[in-house]
Every structure is written in C-alpha cells, then in structure tokens.
Amino acid sequence: xxxxxxxLFALLATSLSVQAVLADEQDVERWGLNMPRGVTEVAQTTxxxxxxxxxxxxxxxxxxxxxxxxxxxxxxKSKGYKAAQFxxxxxxxxxxxxxxxxxxxxxxxxxxxxLYDIYDTxxxxxxxxxxxxxxxxxxxxxxxxxxxxxxxxxxKAEIDNLQPKGVNYxxxxxxxxxxxxxxxxxxxxxxxxxxxxxxxPDLAVKQDAIPGFINQxxxxxxxxxxxxxQCAELCGKDHGFMPIVVKAVPQAxxxxxxxxxxxxxxxxxxxxxxTFTFDELFAQGEKVYSRTCAACHQPxxxxxxxxxxxxAGSKIATxxxxxxxNIVIDGSEVNPAMQAFGEQLSEVDLAAVITxxxxxxxxxMGDTVQPVDILNFKNKQ
Amino acid sequence: MxxxxxxxxxxxxxxxxxxxxxxxxxxxxxxxFLLGGCMALVIRAELFEPGLQIVQPEFFNQMTTxxxxxxxxxxxxxxxxxxxxxxxPMMIGAPDMALPRMNNWSFWILPFAFAMLASTLxxxxxxxxxxxxxxxxxxxxxxxxxxxxxxxxxxIMGASSIMGAINIIATILNMxxxxxxxxxxxxxxxxxxxxxxxxxxxxxxxxxxxxxxLMDIHFGTSFFSAAGGxxxxxxxxxxxxxxxxxVYIMILPAFGIIxxxxxxxARKPLFGYSSMVYATAAIAFLSFIVWAHHMFTVGMxxxxxxxxxxxxxxxxxxxxxxxxxxxxxxxxxxxxxxTPMLFAIAxxxxxxxxxxxxxxxxxxxxxxxxxxxxxxVAHFHYVLVPGAIFSITAGVYYWLPKWTGNMxxxxxxxxxxxxxxxxxxxxxxxxxxxxxxxxxxxxxxYALQFADFNQISSIGAFLFGAAQIVFLFxxxxxxxxxxxxxxxxxxxxxxxxWTVPSPAPYHTFSTPPVIx
Numbered sequence: 001x002x003x004x005x006x007x008l009f010a011l012l013a014t015s016l017s018v019q020a021v022l023a024d025e026q027d028v029e030r031w032g033l034n035m036p037r038g039v040t041e042v043a044q045t046t047x048x049x050x051x052x053x054x055x056x057x058x059x060x061x062x063x064x065x066x067x068x069x070x071x072x073x074x075x076x077k078s079k080g081y082k083a084a085q086f087x088x089x090x091x092x093x094x095x096x097x098x099x100x101x102x103x104x105x106x107x108x109x110x111x112x113x114x115l116y117d118i119y120d121t122x123x124x125x126x127x128x129x130x131x132x133x134x135x136x137x138x139x140x141x142x143x144x145x146x147x148x149x150x151x152x153x154x155x156k157a158e159i160d161n162l163q164p165k166g167v168n169y170x171x172x173x174x175x176x177x178x179x180x181x182x183x184x185x186x187x188x189x190x191x192x193x194x195x196x197x198x199x200x201p202d203l204a205v206k207q208d209a210i211p212g213f214i215n216q217x218x219x220x221x222x223x224x225x226x227x228x229x230q231c232a233e234l235c236g237k238d239h240g241f242m243p244i245v246v247k248a249v250p251q252a253x254x255x256x257x258x259x260x261x262x263x264x265x266x267x268x269x270x271x272x273x274x275t276f277t278f279d280e281l282f283a284q285g286e287k288v289y290s291r292t293c294a295a296c297h298q299p300x301x302x303x304x305x306x307x308x309x310x311x312a313g314s315k316i317a318t319x320x321x322x323x324x325x326n327i328v329i330d331g332s333e334v335n336p337a338m339q340a341f342g343e344q345l346s347e348v349d350l351a352a353v354i355t356x357x358x359x360x361x362x363x364x365m366g367d368t369v370q371p372v373d374i375l376n377f378k379n380k381q
Numbered sequence: 382m383x384x385x386x387x388x389x390x391x392x393x394x395x396x397x398x399x400x401x402x403x404x405x406x407x408x409x410x411x412x413x414f415l416l417g418g419c420m421a422l423v424i425r426a427e428l429f430e431p432g433l434q435i436v437q438p439e440f441f442n443q444m445t446t447x448x449x450x451x452x453x454x455x456x457x458x459x460x461x462x463x464x465x466x467x468x469x470p471m472m473i474g475a476p477d478m479a480l481p482r483m484n485n486w487s488f489w490i491l492p493f494a495f496a497m498l499a500s501t502l503x504x505x506x507x508x509x510x511x512x513x514x515x516x517x518x519x520x521x522x523x524x525x526x527x528x529x530x531x532x533x534x535x536x537i538m539g540a541s542s543i544m545g546a547i548n549i550i551a552t553i554l555n556m557x558x559x560x561x562x563x564x565x566x567x568x569x570x571x572x573x574x575x576x577x578x579x580x581x582x583x584x585x586x587x588x589x590x591x592x593x594x595l596m597d598i599h600f601g602t603s604f605f606s607a608a609g610g611x612x613x614x615x616x617x618x619x620x621x622x623x624x625x626x627x628v629y630i631m632i633l634p635a636f637g638i639i640x641x642x643x644x645x646x647a648r649k650p651l652f653g654y655s656s657m658v659y660a661t662a663a664i665a666f667l668s669f670i671v672w673a674h675h676m677f678t679v680g681m682x683x684x685x686x687x688x689x690x691x692x693x694x695x696x697x698x699x700x701x702x703x704x705x706x707x708x709x710x711x712x713x714x715x716x717x718x719x720t721p722m723l724f725a726i727a728x729x730x731x732x733x734x735x736x737x738x739x740x741x742x743x744x745x746x747x748x749x750x751x752x753x754x755x756x757x758v759a760h761f762h763y764v765l766v767p768g769a770i771f772s773i774t775a776g777v778y779y780w781l782p783k784w785t786g787n788m789x790x791x792x793x794x795x796x797x798x799x800x801x802x803x804x805x806x807x808x809x810x811x812x813x814x815x816x817x818x819x820x821x822x823x824x825x826x827y828a829l830q831f832a833d834f835n836q837i838s839s840i841g842a843f844l845f846g847a848a849q850i851v852f853l854f855x856x857x858x859x860x861x862x863x864x865x866x867x868x869x870x871x872x873x874x875x876x877x878x879w880t881v882p883s884p885a886p887y888h889t890f891s892t893p894p895v896i897x
Contacts, residue, residue: 032818032830035750050747057737064708065730071712072726075647083648083715093656096705097698104694107744112687114746119683134523159826161432169431171828194519195613197678197753201819206749208679210614211518212607215680232678232753232821234512236519237438240824306505307439307525336522 036201039223039248043204045114053107060103118204121216124186128177132189132196132209132231133339135238135295139177142188146261149344150175151291152241156299159241171228174291176245180254181221189215193336194236200229200246208233221248236337238295272347272371278355281368285356288349293357296337301361308337312361321367324354325377342378347371385887394489397481398887399466400784402488406463407777409491411853413455414770416499418846420448425808425842428835433826441825442510443502449513450531453631454538455495457769461634462545464776465573467784469549471878471885472567474558474894479551487544494537501527512823514624517605517616521597528598532591539584546580549573558877560896564655567876569637571658575665576633579626582669586623590616614679621672629668631765632732633661635772636703639725642779643707645874646722647714652706660699660706667696677748686745693743697736704733717872720794724775727802728767735763738813753823756816762809774801774852781859782866786884789859793851800848807841 037047075081127142133149140147153174157163166172179185189198191209198217199206207217221227229244249257276284290299296308303310311317316324328350331340341350351369358365386392386401396402423444427435436444466484470477478484501508506525509515520528553574557566566574593616596602603609605616636657644651651657674693677686707729716722738760742751751757774797782788811834816822820831827835866883881889 029830030833031814033814035817036819046746046750049744050741050750053741053744053747057740061733061737064704064733068708068711068726068729071708071714072716072718075712075714075716077648077715077717081713081715084713085649086713087650087652087710088654089652092709093653093702097702100698100701104697108691108694111690111744111746115683115686115690118746118749119686159433161434165431165829167829169829170826194523195516199753199821201750204750206678206752210607210679212611212613213680229819230821230824234442234516234519234823236510236523237442239442240438240821240826304439307507 038204039202039221039225039227040204040219041222042114042117042219043202045117046204049110049114052110056103056107118217121186121218123184124218125183126180126185127188128179128185129188129190130198130209132191132193132198132235132242133344134193134236134337135231135242137177137198137242137244138192138344141258144258144262145265146258148175148261150177150245152243154241156290156294168228170241171230171243171245173243173245176226176247178247178249178254178257179221180251181224181248183251184218184220187217187219189217193339195233196231196235196242197233198229198244199232200227200244202227202229203246206232221246224248224250241295268346268348272375275370275372276348276351276368278359278368281352281355281370282359284349285352285354286360288345288353289356289360292341292345293353301357311357312363314363317357317363318365321354321358321369321373322377324358325350325369325374328354329374329378330381347374347378350374395485397477397485399470399478399481399484400885400887402478402484403463403466403468404784405488406459406466409488410456410458410460410463413451413459413495415849417448417451417456418849420444420451422842422846424448425839427825428827429839430836431827431829431832436825438825439507439510442512442823443508445823446509446512446515447498447502450498450509451495452765453513453627454535455491457631457765457773458542459491460773461573461576461631461769462542464569464634464638464773464780465545465549468780468878469552469570469573470556471881471889472570472876473553473556473561474877474890474896475552475556476888476890478548479556480548483544484548487541487548490537491541494534494541497530497537498534501525501530504530514620515594516620517594517597517613518607521594521605524598529595532595535591536588539588542580543584546577546584549577550581553577558890558893558896564658565896567637568640568651568654568657568661569634572633572635572637572640572661575661576630579630579633579665579668583623583626583630586619587627590619590623593619614676617676617679618673621675622669624675625672626665626668628761628764629664631769633665635728635768636661638772638776638779639707639728641876642721642725642775643710643729645779645871646719646725647711647716648872649710649714650875652709653702656702657706660702663699664696667692667699671696674743674745674748677745678752690743690745694740696743697740700736704729704736719778719871720789720791720798721775721779723795723798723802724771724778727798728771728775731763731767731771731805735760735765735768738763751816753821754816755812755820755822758822759809759812759816762812766805766809771801777856779871780878781856782870783878783881783883783885785860785863786866786882787859787863788866788870789855789863793855793858797848797851797855800851801845804841804843804845804848808838808845809841811835811837811841 035047035050038044129140131138136149136151138149150173153172154170158165189207189209191211196209197206198209203219205217205219207215225248227246231239231242297303297311301311316327329342332338348371351371351374354369358367427441504527508527509531511520553570593604597604603611605611605613640651671689671693673689742748778794815831815834820827868883869879877894
C-alpha cells in the first residue's frame with residue numbers, strides 16, 4: 001500500500017463522513033429491471049443490441065403463444081370440439097425452418113459489428129494493468145510509478161447486520177481506479193491466483209482475469225462519474241466481496257491526481273527509514289490486519305479449522321521473527337491460499353501487521369518490527 | 382427360474398428386472414431431488430436479505446456447488462434413466478433390457494457415488510466449494526482436500542452413465558419387436574437412443590478432465606497450472622466439451638416425453654414425426670460444436686467468438702421446429718387438461734422462454750454483459766426446471782397408472798401443478814431482472830438495489846419446495862391403492878405400453894407383439 005499514516009486517517013475520516021451524507025441524500029435505485037444503458041459507445045451499442053434481440057424474442061413469443069392459447073381456448077373436448085387429423089407437411093416444415101434462419105442472419109449482422117468494436121484495443125491513450133487477487137484488485141498505471149490495491153471498504157459490521165447498511169453496500173472500495181474521460185483506455189487483465197473477472201456494467205467491460213494470461217479490453221468514458229462493478233467469476237470464499245469502483249474525471253484532474261500519487265509513493269519510501277513506536281505500529285497493524293488478513297484468519301485471529309490456520313497461539317506468530325517475516329513476505333510453500341504479501345504491502349504496513357500479529361490475540365510476544373527490518377530481510381534474499 | 386420377484390430386500394439388491402431397476406432409479410433420483418432442493422433452499426434463505434444471516438460464505442459456496450452437482454448427476458440424469466428402464470422395453474415390445482445384470486450394477490453403484498459425494502460435507506475443510514463447473518485452478522491448487530472424493534464420485538457416476546447408455550443402445554438396436562422399424566419407434570425411444578450416444582461420447586471426456594485434476598493435485602503435473610506451464614483455459618475447453626452435450630442429455634429425453642403426452646391429450650397425431658427425429662439429431666450434432674459459448678469472456682480470438690456465436694444461434698432452428706410441431710399438434714385437436722398435459726404445456730411455454738434467453742446469451746457482444754450474472758442463472762433454470770423436471774413429472778403422472786394399476790388423485794395433481802408452476806416463475810423470473818441490473822451469480826451477499834427481487838425469488842423457492850411434498854404424497858398414495866386404472870388409462874393413447882394390462886405384469890412381451 002502506497003500510503004502514509006496521516007493520509008490514511010484523513011481518507012478514512014472523510015470517506016466515512018461523505019458516506020453518511022450520501023446515504024441521506026440519495027436512495028438506492030430499487031427494482032432495477034434492465035441492463036444499464038452505459039456511459040461508453042460500446043455499452044450503448046450493446047444495450048441497443050440487447051433490446052433488439054429482446055423485442056424480436058417477444059414478437060416470436062407473442063405469435064407462438066398466441067396461437068397456442070387461442071387453440072387451448074377453442075379446441076377443447078369440453079366444448080365438443082372434434083379433433084382434426086392432419087399431420088406431416090414438408091412445406092410447413094420448410095417454412096418454419098427457413099424463416100427463423102433468416103431472422104437469425106439479420107441478428108448476426110449487428111452482433112458481428114459490435115463484436116469487432118469490442119475487440120479493437122489498438123491505439124490506446126493509457127494502459128492500465130489490472131491483476132485479480134483473492135479478494136482484491138491491483139491497478140498499475142503503465143508508464144508511471146503509480147500502482148495500488150483496491151479493497152472492499154464496507155465494514156464487516158454492516159455485512160454481519162450489526163450496523164445499518166450504507167447506500168453503496170458491497171460496491172465501495174478504499175481506493176477507486178481513477179481514469180480520465182474521453183480517452184481510450186486499454187485494460188490489460190490478469191490474475192495472481194485463481195480466475196477472476198473484471199466487470200463494470202456501465203462500461204460494458206467484462207473480461208476474465210486468468211493466471212498466466214494477459215487479456216485485453218478497452219473503454220472510452222464520455223461522462224465523469226463513479227461507476228461500480230464486481231468480480232464476475234467465482235474465485236473462492238470472498239468472491240462476493242471484491243467490488244470495482246471506477247472514478248472517471250476530466251484530464252486535468254486526472255493529471256493532478258496522478259502527480260500526487262507518484263509523490264505519495266516517494267514519501268512512503270522515506271517513511272521506511274523512520275522508527276515507529278510500538279503503539280503506532282500496533283494501531284496501524286490492526287488496520288492492515290482487518291483489511292488484508294481477517295478475511296481468512298478471521299477478525300479474532302482464530303482462523304477457520306481445517307481451512308485457514310489461527311494466528312492466535314500459532315507456532316509462527318509466537319516463534320522466531322524470521323519465520324514470521326518469511327511466511328508473510330514470501331507466502332506459504334504448501335498452501336497457495338497464503339499469498340506472498342511482500343510485493344502487496346509497503347514495508348511500513350508489513351512491519352505494522354507483523355508487530356500486531358505477534359502482540360494481539362493473546363500472543364503477547366512483546367517485540368516490535370520496524371520497516372527497516374523488513375527491508376533488510378528482503379535485501380538478504 | 383422364478384417368474385415373480387424375490388421376497389424382501391433381495392428383490393431390490395439382486396434384481397435384473399427393468400421395472401424394478403426403473404423404480405429404484407426413480408426413487409433414488411427423487412431422494413436426490415429433495416436433497417439438492419434443500420440445498421437450494423439454504424441458498425435462497427441466505428439470499429432473502431442483504432447481509433450474512435444464516436450461513437458463512439465458505440458454506441454458501443459448498444451449497445451452490447453441491448446443489449448443482451446433485452441436481453444434474455443425482456436428480457435429472459437418473460430420473461431419465463429410470464423412465465428409460467421402465468418404458469423402453471415396453472415401448473419397443475422387448476421382454477427386458479438387453480444387459481440386465483449390467484443394469485443392476487449401473488444402478489447400484491450410484492448410491493455409493495452420492496454417499497461419497499455427500500460425505501465431503503462432513504470432512505475437514507468442507508465439501509467442494511468451486512461451483513458445479515469446478516474451474517481450475519480454484520478446483521485444483523486452491524481446492525479443499527475433499528476434492529479427491531469428489532473426483533472419484535464423478536468417476537463412478539460416469540461409469541454408471543456409460544453402462545446405462547450402452548444398455549439402452551443395445552436394447553433399442555437389438556430388441557425391437559418384429560416390424561418395429563426405426564422410423565416407427567416412439568419419439569421417447571428415438572430421443573433416448575440419441576441421448577445414449579451423446580453420453581458415450583462425452584462422459585469419458587468428463588472422466589478425463591477430472592483425472593487431469595487428480596494428476597495436478599496429487600502427482601505433480603501442471604495441466605491446468607500456469608506456473609507449471611499449464612493452461613487454466615484448457616480446463617474450460619475440456620469441461621465444456623463435455624458440459625454442453627451434457628445439457629442436451631438432460632433435455633432430449635424430455636422432448637420424447639412431451640411428444641408422447643401432447644398427442645394423447647390433443648387426440649390428434651403428432652404433427653411431424655420425422656422432422657422431430659431429424660431435429661433431435663440436428664440438436665445433438667450442434668451440441669458438439671458450440672461449447673465455447675460458455676467462454677465468451679475468456680479472451681478467445683475474434684474468429685473463435687464468431688464461430689461459436691453463429692453455431693450457437695443455429696440451435697434455435699431445430700429447437701424452433703420442435704416447439705412449432707407441438708403447437709401444431711395441439712392446434713385443432715380436442716384437448717383435455719389432465720395433470721400430465723398441464724405439465725407438458727407448461728414445459729412448452731417455459732422451455733421456449735428459456736430458449737429465448739438462450740438466444741440472447743448466444744449473441745457474443747451482449748453476452749459480455751450477461752455472462753456470469755443471474756440472467757444466466759434464470760436462463761438455465763428456465764430450461765432445466767420446466768425442461769427436465771416438469772417433463773419427468775409429466776411422464777410420471779402419465780405412466781404412473783400403468784406402473785401401479787391405480788389412478789393418481791387428479792385434484793392433488795392439479796394442486797401440485799399450480800403450486801409448482803407459480804413457485805417456479807416467482808423464483809426464477811425475477812432473476813432475469815437482477816441479472817440484467819448487474820448481480821453476479823454465486824455470491825452470498827449482494828448490493829441493496831437487488832434486495833427486493835431476491836426476496837421475491839426466495840419466497841417462490843419455498844413455494845416450489847412445498848409443491849414437491851404434494852407430489853410425493855400423491856405418488857405414495859397411488860402406489861398404495863386408489864381407483865383402478867384401465868389398460869388404456871387415457872383416451873386411445875398411442876404406443877405398445879397401453880396394450881399390456883395395468884399394472885404392467887412383472888414380465889411383459891415374453892413373446893413379441895405384432896406391430897401393425
């Protein structure tokens with residue numbers, strides 16, 4: 001995470017208050033019946049195609065069911081209707097083979113055209129590498145230093161029905177993907193562990209994120225706004241909890257944002273050299289833990305028997321520091337579900353979360369890990 | 382040799398009689414239908430409201446996976462095999478199936494396969510949780526340890542299906558009464574003959590893909606692991622090469638049942654017998670060249686997308702021929718609406734709706750929006766529940782008087798029908814809306830805008846579940862006794878099965894019948 005402490009607090013505070021206001025001002029759009037019209041040309045064409053096929057189906061259905069219901073009404077034994085005995089007619093069979101074929105060909109023409117548009121990923125203004133992880137997205141802006149993870153920001157208490165649910169329940173993240181409007185953006189989509197799928201309905205972009213493959217997709221957003229989506233491919237336990245938020249802003253705003261993010265990255269590197277107090281590390285570690293570790297190891301550190309090991313009283317968390325750093329930074333050699341967090345978290349966050357794990361849940365090891373220790377450990381490898 | 386059934390439990394364990402084995406298949410599949418149904422109700426109960434109330438995400442994923450596997454392999458397929466066992470010999474004038482001992486074996490390995498699959502629910506790490514399509518690497522590197530039991534259960538089910546299919550082909554091709562030419566066979570026989578060939582073609586593919594998983598998990602290969610030079614997308618190609626014909630395996634015999642019921646209650650011959658046979662064969666052929674329409678978003682080259690889109694759209698043509706034929710058969714008939722006919726008509730209407738959404742899904746660019754949403758869930762439940770379940774139910778009501786010699790309760794049958802019909806539509810129709818509005822499938826919790834329709838779906842699901850209790854009660858009552866059925870049962874129905882007494886004797890057609 002490319003983020004300092006101050007920034008984190010500010011962000012958290014503002015996002016919470018903004019959320020509370022939003023919940024009052026706007027209500028959820030309920031009873032949604034249809035595909036969104038979308039905010040890109042491709043999305044709108046897809047919507048029109050969808051409606052065209054839909055109405056053709058409705059017309060055919062009305063005709064066939066109409067004849068059927070008429071017959072069920074008129075041709076009943078209880079009304080004394082005598083059955084005709086006609087059957088077999090090659091002419092009729094040919095008619096109801098040829099007419100549907102013609103209709104299908106007429107459908108295929110616009111569908112083929114739209115498909116060519118979707119596949120035209122050439123000449124992009126901006127390339128963004130999207131990587132699916134269990135259960136978060138990583139965004140890397142090609143040609144710049146900026147890269148970050150985007151996690152679900154809905155509090156666990158809302159999911160567990162302990163707090164009222166906010167208006168963007170399950171569709172909100174700690175850091176949205178920020179993109180400029182009116183620019184052709186190419187998404188390069190892959191995954192780190194299992195297959196995910198990156199889907200934002202308003203952009204009509206859905207592409208599987210597959211380990212070992214880099215898929216391509218593109219968009220060109222016409223209007224500024226916030227567009228929300230979700231992972232669309234079953235990817236394990238928290239498949240339902242890895243949303244996507246795209247924030248489309250004018251070019252100037254985007255440029256400012258990108259510069260400040262790049263500066264943040266530099267600032268965070270400087271923080272690595274700083275020595276933190278135990279309390280600072282513990283407090284930050286708790287936040288990192290709940291964001292990154294709690295999904296599997298559980299908020300109380302007890303894990304899930306047989307699936308996810310407990311942190312509380314674990315051999316690693318109460319054992320030598322090197323072993324603990326090793327599994328957090330490089331992941332587990334035997335269980336792929338334990339990812340390598342060395343590249344996912346900053347040195348500060350790694351130091352904080354390891355300190356937290358060694359001192360929370362009754363582990364009481366009393367030791368502190370500093371960012372520089374993490375850096376030294378990484379450099380030794 | 383004894384001419385009646387053996388007494389007690391031995392009758393069922395040792396039987397080689399097609400009627401006994403058919404009954405066992407049908408009862409087994411009904412038990413699995415209830416088990417899979419209870420899992421569906423757990424899913425719907427959790428989705429009644431946003432937030433996590435009843436189950437945790439790990440268990441929710443086990444429920445969706447087991448529900449799918451049990452319904453496909455435990456409920457629908459054995460039910461059709463049960464109907465085939467009961468009816469095929471009687472329909473073609475044969476004394477029994479061609480390979481009666483293998484018939485016994487192919488049934489009796491099934492309970493063990495499903496006991497093994499169900500036992501995974503109690504294992505450490507839980508049951509399979511990667512969806513019934515078990516995409517790698519979620520089902521290999523990231524799977525719970527119980528995946529090995531799942532693989533062996535699939536192997537046994539596959540062996541059972543292959544043996545059943547061989548038996549059906551051998552029976553139909555060798556045991557027809559003199560004069561029963563291929564083009565005189567009832568459509569249920571035709572559709573099962575074609576289905577049996579599909580089974581033999583694709584069940585080994587399924588066995589292959591789970592064996593590759595087994596190798597990846599235990600023997601260090603990397604068929605599906607990108608890190609070892611393998612290809613996760615290969616899994617999907619192999620799986621769907623099995624999976625798409627599989628969905629036709631679950632629908633073609635249904636076409637045969639409906640083609641028997643509609644003419645009986647319309648009192649009019651089927652409009653186009655031979656075109657129905659050709660349409661079935663065409664659908665079976667097309668089912669082998671459309672598999673990647675399940676994979677439009679995996680990043681195939683555009684030529685592949687176009688091929689699979691066009692081929693998939695083509696399926697609408699023979700399917701349309703079928704629907705038009707049934708409607709033409711009803712047209713200017715003299716219709717009555719007994720329970721089998723009600724289920725058959727509901728089949729035509731609702732299966733057509735599932736066909737329409739299928740056509741929409743075939744349109745690749747639109748599928749980028751539909752794929753992996755509740756729109757897909759709505760689509761395949763509209764083809765499978767009215768398609769397979771309603772046709773099986775219609776077949777059971779249609780032939781039950783022949784099997785038991787007693788008439789079922791028409792009033793209870795109608796109550797069952799209306800509860801099931803309303804329950805089904807209330808459950809699955811709103812899923813079209815939430816899917817289009819953006820709700821992904823296989824999620825235990827959802828955003829607030831999907832809440833209202835999900836609540837309606839959940840209510841419908843419990844209604845549909847209640848309807849099955851009425852069904853069970855009606856069937857048990859009919860088996861125990863009731864008004865005696867005549868040999869013909871219905872008003873001048875077509876087919877050899879109606880020429881034997883009701884209930885059908887333990888051995889029928891020991892001497893071949895004369896075919897007009």
